[in-house]
Amino acid sequence: MWDYTDKVLELFYDPKNQGTIEDNHEPGVKVSVGDVGSISCGDALRLHLKVEEATDKILDARFQTFGCTSAIASSSALTEMVKGLTLDEALKVTNKEIADYLGGLPEAKMHCSVMGQEALEAAIYNYRGIPLEAHDDDDEGVLICSCFGITDAKIKKAVRHNNLFSAEQVTNYVKAGGGCGSCLAKIDDIIKEVKQEYEKEIASTNSVPANTKDSTLGQQKPLTNVQRIALIQKVLDEEVRPVLIADGGDVELYDIEGDKIKVILKGACGSCSSSTATLKVAIESRLRDRISKDIIVEAV
Template sequence: MWDYTDKVLELFYDPKNQGVIEETSEPGVKVATGEVGSISCGDALRLHLKVEVESDKILDARFQTFGCTSAIASSSALTEMVKGLTLDEALKVSNKDIANYLGGLPEAKMHCSVMGQEALEAAIYNYRGIPLAAHDDDDEGVLICSCFGITDTKIRRVVKENNLTTAEQVTNYVKAGGGCGSCLTKIDDIIKDVEQEVATTTKNANNGIKSAEILNSGQIATATRPLTNVQKIALIQKVLDEEVRPVLIADGGDVELYDIEGNTVKVILKGACDSCPSSTATLKIAIESRLRDRISKDIVVQAVEP
């Protein structure tokens, strides 16, 4: 018998926001849907968001879940958590936040909170018309667990975000290794690689690596001293050239760095991006979120006319 918290049991026996949000053509409002999991694998979640277009605010959220007690409770908790948030605020909700809202989950059931986070991301990216792969390369990595279709990229991501140290924990979070078990050795190797990366980053930070040295090595990380304006410009241009432009060019668009004023980055959208109805989403997701992740959480991206 799993040791569930009172909150988990409450949302299991009396789920909040269970059901579907139908598209009603209500002016200024759109419905977004995100779906993750597979019934054949034991858990599946379809998340529905009702969004006010002008403000990007989530007016309502509902879910349909096939799964266990933790899956239903996690899905219900997620819908309660995101109502009233903007889409950008909702994207910051992590699987840890979902588990904490529930007062904790048995470790073997943490994959249910991860499923909720992934469904939320899928719904928001579907709404914004941006392929999830532009934000998350989970599906483009090397297949590690054939039983559940889990790649090395996804395993690395969950290990880093949750500080996992054993293959058993990885199984609890994303189910990889929970089938035939033939991939457990590979999972152990990935964990060791991530631990080595973290150790190297920590060592470099403790040794006081300079910003210029980080730029020259091709790494994108937070330096021990503030970036100069020249270094910031170079780093922003590097992220645009190596991570953003290839994605936009593949869809017929492009972006050019125009100017930088403090933490405000001004860009020119080109090609399909210039005339695309989802150009705002391109700015906020494809460009701004990457610059915030790589350089500074205070960066704001604005589009200017050429």
């Protein structure tokens, strides 16, 4: 039995905006539809948008879905979230925001929020007359999961946008690896590749000459020790811990000695053979990106 929030159950038992929007050729208004998923794979979503052409504002949104409790609730939440937004504003809605609107989703059901985000993108690009292949590179990559038709491009996108670092998490977000499981090793390789690319980006950013950085930051004052500790804790609480907890682990700030950050890995992270990767990729890289390139994270 999944542990659903009250909001998820509310929108499952009493979905908002379920149904279709008929195109009555109303002057100044256009209806667009976005389709994702397939019934054969277990989940499918069709999103209908009614848009005011002069302002690009979404006047109404409705959905039709074939799927589970999370799929119905996520689709209903999405329609509530985008009504009143412009198309450009709606494109900024993330799958994480859909899940947050619902008060959270079970980790194994996060792919439902991803499906909602993809349907929204499809509907908006259809409205603008942009062919799918011109804006979505998911189908241009190498097929990794033949069971669900998922390419390496789509896996990379999910890893980057949601800071995933295990094949199990990738399965939860895009279903890849959830069938026969023969592609799990390939998924692990893709995760490593994305993390290496991210580390290179961080290294490139940190290699900018100090005088150049200062000129862009203006007269920003250095952080006090109290501010620095508070910022480190904030990054851990808001960006690192949710990912680790979802995978059965956790991290606690233990001590700070200059640029050396000491943490305690808990749960699955404490006994995991890849704990070093967790330290360097999930924690150290994030703190270096947010606070200082000189930070070193150690486990105690």
